[in-house]
Amino acid sequence: MKRTPPLSREALLKALIDCGRQFYDRRWMVGTAGNLSVKLSHTPLEIAITPSGLSKGQMTLKDLMIIKSQKPGKLTPHPYSLSPSKGERVGVRGSPPLMPSAETVIHQTIHETLPGCGAVFHVHPVYATLISNLHGNSKQRQMLQFEWLEMMKGVGVNEGEIAELAIFPNWQDVSIVARDIRQFLLETPKALPVVLIYNHGLTGWGRTPEQARNHLEIIEFVCEYLYLKRLLSTSSPRS
Ligand SMILES: [Zn+2]
Secondary structure, rough: OOOOOOOOOOHHHHHHHHHHHHHOOOOOOOOOOOOOEEEEEOOEEEEHHHHHHOOOOOOOHHHHHHEOOOOOOOOOOOOOOOOOHHHHEEEOOOOHHHHEEOOHHHHHHHHOOOOOOOOOEOOOHHHHHHHHHHHHOOOEEEEEEEOOOOOHHOOOOOOOOEEEEEEOOOOOHHHHHHHHHHHHHHHHHOOOOOOEEEOOEEEEEEEOOOHHHHHHHHHHHHHHHHHHHHHHHHHHOOO
């Protein structure tokens, strides 16, 4: 099979900027919400990530942050262990200095757990968030099983296979969310490349930024389909 050559560091950073603009325009990253990362190196783990508190629709390369894990292979995820000194800025725009998102630890964990993962995107699309509310739980992970749709091939689920979407509790200590996702991924080799977080949003990944974006698009479509189908089946016919 023909393999696409890996993207250069510069191309990966530009892809982050471009995806931020696309997702903001789709209203998946309203306000300053959401965060996007690409893997620059697996060992030691090095990622570029969007900063906290900045609109993802108007970022420049200077706004991105480079985070290197202190102990590769022994990641102890905790958002508060991150400090500006551990986040190297690509550029020097902004005053006061921008900080990496508290959710950086989720990105680091997914990148570290899945060696083939090249991009992790966390966004807040309306339908995925609605489905997380309707089928999720604030204390326990839920697995949402649903009928197969042709589109599911795009996230690796073929006809006859069970499509199951994990919905994690939205712990305010983000390191617990990261730990839960890591454990789930290690236990579930055939997990979908996306998870939901209860009353929060959607996180997806892929080998490349383009593939991660496609995965998010498919799952947001499926969530819209599920929500509208539920709405149609519960609305009473007019007499
Ligand atoms: Zn979020």
